[in-house]
Amino acid sequence: MTPNTFRNEFEAPADLASRNLLGIEELDRSEIERLLDRGLTFKRRRGELDPALSAKLEHKTIVNLFFEPSTRTRTSFEIAAKRLGAHTVSIQTQGSSLSKGESLVDTLNTLSAMQPDAIVMRHAASGAPHFLSRFLPTPIINGGDGRHEHPTQALLDAMTILERRGKLDGLRVAIIGDVSHSRVARSNIHLLAKFGVDLVLCGPATMVSGNLRELAPGITLTTKMNEAVADADVIMMLRVQLERQNVPVFPKNEYFQFYGLEVEHLKSAKPDALVMHPGPINRGRELSNEVADSKSSVILNQVSNGISIRMAVLERACGGETE
Amino acid sequence: MSRLLIKGGRIIDPATKLDAPRDVLLDGGRIVAIEETIEAPGAEVLNAAGKIVAPGFIDLRARLREPGLEHAETIETGTRAAAAGGFTAVCAMPHTSPCNDSPTVTRYIRGRAAEQGSVRVLPVGALTHGCKGEQLAEIGSMKEAGVVAVSDGDRSLHDSGLMRRAMRYAGSFDLTVIAHCEDPYLGAGGQVADGPKASRLGLTGIPGSAETAIVAREIVLAKETGTRTHLAHLSTREAVEMVRRAHGDGIPVTAEVSAHHLTLTVDDVPDYDSNFKLRPPLRTEDDRQALIAGLADETLAAVISDHAPHTGNVKMQEFEDCPFGASGLETAVSLTIEALSESVPTMRLIEVFTTGPAAALGRNDLGRLRIDGPADLTLLDLEREWTFQIADSASKSRNSPVNGRSFKGGPAATIVAGKIAWKAAS
Numbered sequence: 240m241t242p243n244t245f246r247n248e249f250e251a252p253a254d255l256a257s258r259n260l261l262g263i264e265e266l267d268r269s270e271i272e273r274l275l276d277r278g279l280t281f282k283r284r285r286g287e288l289d290p291a292l293s294a295k296l297e298h299k300t301i302v303n304l305f306f307e308p309s310t311r312t313r314t315s316f317e318i319a320a321k322r323l324g325a326h327t328v329s330i331q332t333q334g335s336s337l338s339k340g341e342s343l344v345d346t347l348n349t350l351s352a353m354q355p356d357a358i359v360m361r362h363a364a365s366g367a368p369h370f371l372s373r374f375l376p377t378p379i380i381n382g383g384d385g386r387h388e389h390p391t392q393a394l395l396d397a398m399t400i401l402e403r404r405g406k407l408d409g410l411r412v413a414i415i416g417d418v419s420h421s422r423v424a425r426s427n428i429h430l431l432a433k434f435g436v437d438l439v440l441c442g443p444a445t446m447v448s449g450n451l452r453e454l455a456p457g458i459t460l461t462t463k464m465n466e467a468v469a470d471a472d473v474i475m476m477l478r479v480q481l482e483r484q485n486v487p488v489f490p491k492n493e494y495f496q497f498y499g500l501e502v503e504h505l506k507s508a509k510p511d512a513l514v515m516h517p518g519p520i521n522r523g524r525e526l527s528n529e530v531a532d533s534k535s536s537v538i539l540n541q542v543s544n545g546i547s548i549r550m551a552v553l554e555r556a557c558g559g560e561t562e
Numbered sequence: 563m564s565r566l567l568i569k570g571g572r573i574i575d576p577a578t579k580l581d582a583p584r585d586v587l588l589d590g591g592r593i594v595a596i597e598e599t600i601e602a603p604g605a606e607v608l609n610a611a612g613k614i615v616a617p618g619f620i621d622l623r624a625r626l627r628e629p630g631l632e633h634a635e636t637i638e639t640g641t642r643a644a645a646a647g648g649f650t651a652v653c654a655m656p657h658t659s660p661c662n663d664s665p666t667v668t669r670y671i672r673g674r675a676a677e678q679g680s681v682r683v684l685p686v687g688a689l690t691h692g693c694k695g696e697q698l699a700e701i702g703s704m705k706e707a708g709v710v711a712v713s714d715g716d717r718s719l720h721d722s723g724l725m726r727r728a729m730r731y732a733g734s735f736d737l738t739v740i741a742h743c744e745d746p747y748l749g750a751g752g753q754v755a756d757g758p759k760a761s762r763l764g765l766t767g768i769p770g771s772a773e774t775a776i777v778a779r780e781i782v783l784a785k786e787t788g789t790r791t792h793l794a795h796l797s798t799r800e801a802v803e804m805v806r807r808a809h810g811d812g813i814p815v816t817a818e819v820s821a822h823h824l825t826l827t828v829d830d831v832p833d834y835d836s837n838f839k840l841r842p843p844l845r846t847e848d849d850r851q852a853l854i855a856g857l858a859d860e861t862l863a864a865v866i867s868d869h870a871p872h873t874g875n876v877k878m879q880e881f882e883d884c885p886f887g888a889s890g891l892e893t894a895v896s897l898t899i900e901a902l903s904e905s906v907p908t909m910r911l912i913e914v915f916t917t918g919p920a921a922a923l924g925r926n927d928l929g930r931l932r933i934d935g936p937a938d939l940t941l942l943d944l945e946r947e948w949t950f951q952i953a954d955s956a957s958k959s960r961n962s963p964v965n966g967r968s969f970k971g972g973p974a975a976t977i978v979a980g981k982i983a984w985k986a987a988s
Contacts, residue, residue: 264762342879364880365764366834385882387764425764450761486750 251376258357258378258556261369262388263429271394271430277551278398282544285322296325299356299557303329304347305382306362311518311542312382312391316359319549325557328355343367344374351377357556360384365422378556386420386480391552392517393426395545397434399537400473402544403513407434411509413467414438415498416477416525417446417488423517424477428454441467442498445488464498471508476500476516476525491524500526505535513537565589566980567602571610571941575617576913577930586615588937591979596931608982610941613974614908617929618650618938619915622740622818622922623794624869624891625715626652626683629670630659635871635958637671638678643891643957645984647867648973649915650938651682651928652891656693657715663688663699665707672708680983681976682938684710684923686740689728695719698728705735710923711792713740716841716886718776720746726783733789738816738923740792741780743801744842748772753882755797755828755843763833765881768843770798777801785813792922793817795868797842799852806861816922817861819853820868821894824901826850826963834881838963840868841886858906863918867894871959889959893950895942897964899971903944915940937980944971946986 252258263271284292301320305313313329320327341349343362350358357378360368365385372379383389400407412431418424418440431438432455440447441461452458461467468474479494481487505512514526514535522528530536566588573584573596585600586593621644627635637654644652654671656662662671668685675683687709688699701712712732718741719725725741732739749772754760756767777793781804784791796802796817805817822840827847831838838844856862870887877884895915902911920929931939952965976984 342875344878362880364882366882367880369834370836370880385764419761422764425762448761450756450758450767453758454762 252378252558255376255378258558259372260380260390260552260556261372262381263390263393263426264388268433271397271433274394274548274551274555275398275401277554278394278544278548279401281550282547285547293322294324295554296320296323296557299325301325301327301357301359301553302350302355303327303359303382304350304361305329305331306360307383309361309382312361315542315545316382316549316553319546320553322546323550323553325356325553344371347371347375351375357553380552380556383422385422386425387422388426389422390426391545391549392423393430394552395541395548396427396475396515397430398544398548399515399541400513402540403537404472407431407436409435409437410472411437411439411470412473412475413441413471414475414477415441415464415467415500417480418442418451418477419446419448420480421477425454427475428458432457439467439471443489464504465507468504469507471512473513473515474500474508476514478517478519479521479524495524499524500530502527502529502533505530505533515541518542565602565605566977566982567600567605567607568610568615568939568941569607571613571615573615573931574909574912575931576909576917577617579909581909584615586931586939588977588980591937593931593933593935593937596933608975612943612945614912614942614944616912616940616942617916617931618976618978619648619895619940620919620929621649621652621867621869621891621894622792622864622919623655623820623866624652625657625871625887626654627871628658628674629667634873636678637674637683639956639958640869640871640891641675641679641681641683643869643889643955645680645976645978646956647891647893648895648940648942648976649681649867649891650940650976650978650983651684653684653686653710655686655715656688656713661688661693662686662704662709663691663693665700665703668704668707668709681978686710687712689714689732689739690719690724693717695721695724698731701732701737702735705737709737710925711738711740713794714742716742718742718744718746722779725779726787729783729787729789729791733787736924738790738792740794741776742794743773743776743780743796744768745772745775748775752843753839754831755845757828757846759828759831770800770845773798773842774800774804777804781805781808781813781815784808784815785811788814790814790816790924795820795823795842795866796853796862797823797845797849799849802852802856802861806856809861816863818864818866818922819857819862820866821890821897821901822868822888822963823853824850824865825897830963836877836879836881836884837888837961837965839881839884839886840888840963854901854905857902857914858910863914863922865894865898865914867891869957871957872961873958874960877961889952889955889957889962891957892955893962893964893967896948896950896969896972899944900969903971908944937977939977940973941975941977942971943974943986946970946972946974948972948986
């Protein structure tokens with residue numbers, strides 16, 4: 240790629256590459272553990288009145304740039320930044336930046352020239368933050384790119400499992416639904432595989448490509464729900480992503496019948512199995528009301544943990560622990 | 563007109579299977595003598611010692627973008643790149659604006675080429691109006707205006723009935739139909755080859771069946787219509803095997819491969835680097851080996867540049883939104899030498915740029931050395947070491963998957979109508 244775009248006049252931080260969070264795939268296990276520890280620490284200290292915590296990112300500016308609609312992730316990042324004392328600017332824009340005639344690189348370079356300390360970005364195109372990171376002097380946090388990765392979601396999911404189970408190694412995790420089109424699934428697969436988790440991906444073949452087996456070690460695929468949930472420690476349900484399928488890949492009226500999670504399924508899972516979902520949930524499409532409201536469901540814990548883990552990620556983007 | 567004596571070279575002419583040291587004398591844009599030793603007092607002398615002197619190379623597939631898309635390329639810049647790549651003639655695909663679907667546009671292209679071209683431009687006319695795949699273009703009058711073949715460029719016709727009619731009609735004018743082979747439904751939304759990499763990157767894959775489904779259709783239609791059909795830039799092992807079987811059945815099909823597909827695979831694609839976003843997509847090492855074997859056993863007739871220039875800002879965007887294609891004219895010959903020099907004789911290497919493309923166009927007058935024939939020659943230097951830097955390219959395009967690649971072997975000089983159009987810096 241020829242960098243024929245204009246250059247920012249200020250220098251990138253020397254450790255820029257290690258401040259970016261583009262995906263889970265490129266992180267090693269120790270780095271993930273560091274972020275998870277930090278997230279758990281932030282969550283613990285939330286109860287204390289801690290002025291050091293709320294001034295940690297004082298005078299830092301975080302830009303939230305969302306090219307796709309998002310309420311949950313954007314709000315979560317905003318609250319995380321504010322709890323650490325940072326200033327936040329949130330921009331929500333629809334469609335491609337090119338619709339205004341400005342390329343994505345130029346848009347980001349313009350924002351970058353205002354010298355924020357980090358840019359959180361969500362974009363409908365897979366790889367958009369990776370592409371931009373080659374040109375920008377500002378750390379980028381991927382808030383979800385197309386069908387590729389959603390790293391903070393995988394981190395908060397791992398944190399949620401850790402809280403309940405104390406470990407990840409050796410667990411059996413079923414990921415059910417439209418895995419092929421899901422960035423949440425991809426990030427979770429990369430993360431969990433690095434911890435030796437036994438992964439089962441389940442859905443019709445139009446949603447679970449055979450190629451996914453090669454993403455990481457320890458992956459099995461099945462088209463049958465009862466095989467997927469058997470002995471599972473964790474059942475991750477995915478949202479049906481109609482907006483990310485170029486063409487419909489399933490007849491939607493029978494989806495719940497074959498791939499919806501019902502109380503009956505939980506009986507063959509481990510007795511204290513966790514049910515997770517990245518939200519927003521479609522009751523009656525991905526899981527039944529009973530499952531959503533059952534004690535197995537940790538969906539709201541995921542949401543709370545999202546803030547703690549994003550605090551850890553923002554701290555890392557702004558230069559790491561400073562105490 | 564000045565005379566040019568090419569002295570001391572090794573002549574390779576696939577049409578006559580000549581491979582011997584010869585001098586060649588050019589005069590008035592024609593070849594006037596090919597002999598063991600020629601003395602021509604007063605003639606300009608081009609020392610070809612250590613070099614191969616071959617018929618001028620023909621590129622069957624390039625996009626010169628003129629008229630209408632001059633911000634990306636012009637006939638002037640594109641043909642300069644062609645000359646620097648060792649080509650004396652390039653087929654200009656019809657995707658211009660307006661599209662080359664009428665004799666008016668064909669004549670315009672030929673006029674611009676005559677004024678500004680460093681090499682010959684062989685226009686390819688559209689098969690249908692606007693390359694929209696709905697109504698037949700004015701194929702007969704375009705032939706009269708000078709198109710060498712007809713094609714809808716980078717699209718396969720949706721409508722198989724229309725394709726059959728188009729082939730019958732083009733056959734009436736003895737024109738080759740050049741077919742891009744990609745089923746619009748099987749390839750819908752595709753960005754890279756279907757496979758583990760596509761899944762890992764979260765990009766829609768283009769399955770091999772997108773290519774082979776159309777290859778199969780075009781082969782059976784070529785059989786039914788008897789029209790010479792040329793299958794453009796094949797990328798899969800299965801497609802090569804289908805063409806091999808078609809040849810066994812005596813069906814009039816030829817096929818080609820791009821130089822990028824001979825040298826690169828999907829594993830070479832850096833994550834989200836749009837310079838590697840090609841159509842057809844780069845595929846596996848197994849496919850690459852099958853393409854090389856297809857050239858070696860003459861299943862595939864030609865290697866092409868598939869030159870697809872784009873302005874910087876359209877390639878500088880999200881991978882999914884980027885157009886397909888890369889610059890190719892200046893590197894095609896060196897990439898082909900890199901891919902083939904171990905596995906095929908030098909004679910065959912020359913054929914894929916001369917008699918191979920000529921046969922695909924049904925033009926036995928092209929791609930050969932003849933006394934009194936046009937003085938178009940390509941000089942090759944198999945020892946020349948050089949590095950491709952896209953920043954120095956004669957093309958306007960700055961998108962190449964092989965920027966910075968070092969080569970051993972490449973064109974040494976390009977001679978068009980008896981004049982040196984380009985010569986390697988020595």
